[in-house]
Amino acid sequence: MKPLWRLNKYLLKYKGLILLGILFTVISNIFVIIPAQLVRLAIDYVVESFSIYKPMDQGGMGDAAQEIFLKFVVVFGILILVMALLRGIFLFFIRQTLIIMSRKVEYDMKNDIFEHYQNLPLSFYRNNSTGDLMARITEDVSRVRMYLGPAIMYGLNLLILFPLVISYMISVNPTLTLYSLLPLPVLSLSIYYVNNMINERSEKIQRSLSGLSTFVQEAFSGIRVLKAFVRESDSVNDFATASEDYKVKSIRLTRVNALFFPLIMALVGVSTIITVYVGGMQVIRGEIGYGVIAEFILYVNMLTWPVTSLGWVTSIVQRAAASQTRINEFMDVKNDIVSTAQNFEEINGTVEMKDLTFIYPDSGIKALDHVSFKIEEGKTLGIIGTTGSGKSTIANLLMRMYDPTEGQIAIDGKPIDYYNISDLRRQIGYVPQxxxxxxxxxxxxxxxxxxxxxxxxxxxxxxxxxxxxxxxxxxxxxxxxxxxxxxxxxxxxxxxxxxxxxxxxxPKILILDDCLSAVDTKTENVILTALKNIMQDRTSIIISHRVSSAKLADQIIVLDDGKVIERGNHGSLMNQKGVYAELYEKQTQSGESVDS
Missing domain, CATH: 3.40.50.300 (P-loop containing nucleotide triphosphate hydrolases)
Structure with a gap:
């Protein structure tokens, strides 16, 4: 239960609904017990009336006596019907309080988890799959809701009904109470074990269905590849194998489900037989009336579902605790990217990196190695390099998706962690690769x-x-x-x-992260020409593997394996006859670039 303690803040928030639910449960159970007592009184009244009716009938007063007796029976019937209606009304109120409370908590939990996800750093998303994130905010929250709603509702019903009924049964006849309740503990344990088997097999079916759905989704998404490589028949065979696994597991679950209700009915039947037998012996001895047997049979049936639900509720609580543990795991993850100041401050756009080194925390790969550069406000920096040279990492660090391992990033002469993260990002225009x-x-x-x-x-x-x-x-x-x-x-x-x-x-700072790779050189030139006006008086960073994209920059740096190996403008770098000039010549010859 320890993982579920986290839910106490939500239960406290909706304590009014819970208290009302408890009150309605008590009232509802009172209206359950009263009809059983009315049935006992009615049966005893009929039996006694029948013994009085015979001598009155012989004395010629039979019709009048019969009419009086029938009036009383009708009154008993109406009272039982009224009790049933009142119980139904309060059952409705129970669901309107406890189940609605669970839905409200579910709503709050999903919002809290989603908000927490939004505030976590990019490294969190690199380490966790989207499917896992989705499962925790949907399936796991739904399982927790089952604990907050049905489990609490049926648990309360058991805790309230059981003492009420048992105490009253003992006050009527302790011996008959003991015999009539003998099979109920066996029933509860049996249901618990059957429920565990159902849950275990249901989990296997869910995993099998998930695999089947993924297979179908990939087959339809990649239908062109399947057809191009003529693998349709193999795909059909693989689907048949996966489908067969799902079918076998579903049949196994159906066999276990088939035990559920026969088991309940058998044990209830045993309890009824014991009640009738022991009660009958006491009637013969004159210890109790006929109505007590009927009353106790009704009580046994009343207790059957609460006792049956005990195993089911225990299973729900176990699953909810497992799901809450998974939810807590992510909710305990903290965002280590924080700001030293929270006030809004408008930036001008001067960017400087000082001796910057960055190692990705999840993979341990060194993406940048002692990189330094400075861009004055309103100027343009071009960053050229091959795949894996660390170009996009610079964009991520400027956006504060990560903090550098060593070194410092300064904007307008102030450390980047001085600025409020949201305000900083609002003033940066980012075009991702x-x-x-x-x-x-x-x-x-x-x-x-x-x-x-x-x-x-x-x-x-x-x-x-x-x-x-x-x-x-x-x-x-x-x-x-x-x-x-x-x-x-x-x-x-x-x-x-x-x-x-x-x-x-x-934005005050514009970052273009290799964003022109999917356009032809003609469109690239049109966009760059249009962007000249946009980049006027705006700090811009053009990241690209194409020399043609960066050659218009005021300053260009060439990265290789996370290090700056060349820097200058287009003309000076061409004169150096180094890596930049070599890239330019290659791309020009392959048609990737146009006139210089």
Whole structure:
């Protein structure tokens, strides 16, 4: 239960609903017990009335006596019906308090977990899969909700009903109480073990179904590859194997489920037989009336579900504790990227890296090795290098996705950790190498970084990124809805929309992380020409493996294996006849570049 203590803050928040739920449970159970007592009184009344009726009938007063007896029986019937209706009303109130409380807690938990996820650093997402993150905020929270709702509801019902019924049964007849309840502990233990078997097999089925779903999703997503390599028959055979595994596990679960209700009915039947037998012997001896037997049979049936639910509730609590442990695991992860100041401060754009070294904490790879450079406000820096040279790492460090292992980053002469992280990122326009667009309209994607959508800014940003004409050619223009990850657009169009999104927020620092790799050289030149105006009086960093993208920069650094091996402008680097000049010659010859 220790992992579930974390939920106490939510239970305290909704203590009013819990207290009402307890009150309604007590009242509901009172209306359960009263009908059983009415049945006993009614049966005893009928039996006694029958012994009185015979001599009255012989004396000619049978019809009058029968009418009186029937009136009393009708009154008993109406009272039992009223009790049943009142119990139903309070059962409704129980669900309206305890189950709604669990839904409110579920809502709060999902919001808290999602907010916590949003505040965690990028390293957290590199170490954990998206599927695992999704499972903890959906399936695990749902299992915890089962503990907060049904488990608490049925647990309370058991804790309240059991003492009420047992104490009353003992007050009526202790001996009959003992015999009638003998099978109930066996029933509870049996249900517990059967439930564990059901849960264990259900888990296996879920894993099997997950594997089956993944296989189908990959087969449909990669259908072109399957057809191109003529592997359809192999795919069908693999699916049949996975499906067979799912079928076998489902049948095993069905066999265990088949034990559930027969087991309950058998043990309830045994309890009823014992009650009738022992009660019958006491009736013969004149110790009790006929109505007591009927009353005790009703009590046994009343206690059957609470006792049965004990095993089920125990199982729910175990699963909830396991799920809460998984949730706590991520909730205990702290964001180590913090700011020394929290006040908003507008930046001008002077960026300096001093002797910067960075090692990725998850992989241990040294991405940058004593890198130093400075960009004055309003100037442009080009960063050139091959794949894995550490170019994108510089962008991540400037965005404070990570903190450097050694060295310092300064903006306007102040350490980067001086600035509030959110305020800093609001003033940086970032175009990532791996373009991500949301399943929303093109206009909303471009306006993503704006506090308030401004159509004029959206259109101007689209023009500057050379994607305006493509957008207006769509039937719905800027209202065109994009598919998952922007699948509606071509690779080049996605990159240009991503550029428009970055420049629409009018950032003080603009970072272009190899964002022109999916466009041809002609479009690249058009975009760069348009960006000249955008980059005017704005600090810009152009990261690329293409020399043509960075040659217009005021300063260029060449990275290799995390180290700066050359620096200067395009002309000086060409005169050095080093790595930069060699890259330029190769790319020019292969057609990647245009005139210098």
């Amino acid at each position: 791996d373009v991500f667009l949301f399943s929303d309209s093109i206009g909303n994607n471009i306006a993503f970084g704006l506090d308030k959508a401004d159509q004029e800014k959206i259109e101007q940003a689209a023009k500057d990124a050379d994607v305006y004409q493509n957008i207006v050619d769509f039937p719905k223009g800027f209202q065109t809805m994009l598919g998952e990850r922007g699948i509606t657009l071509s690779g080049g169009q996605k990159q240009r929309v991503s550029i428009a999104r970055a420049i629409a927020k009018e």
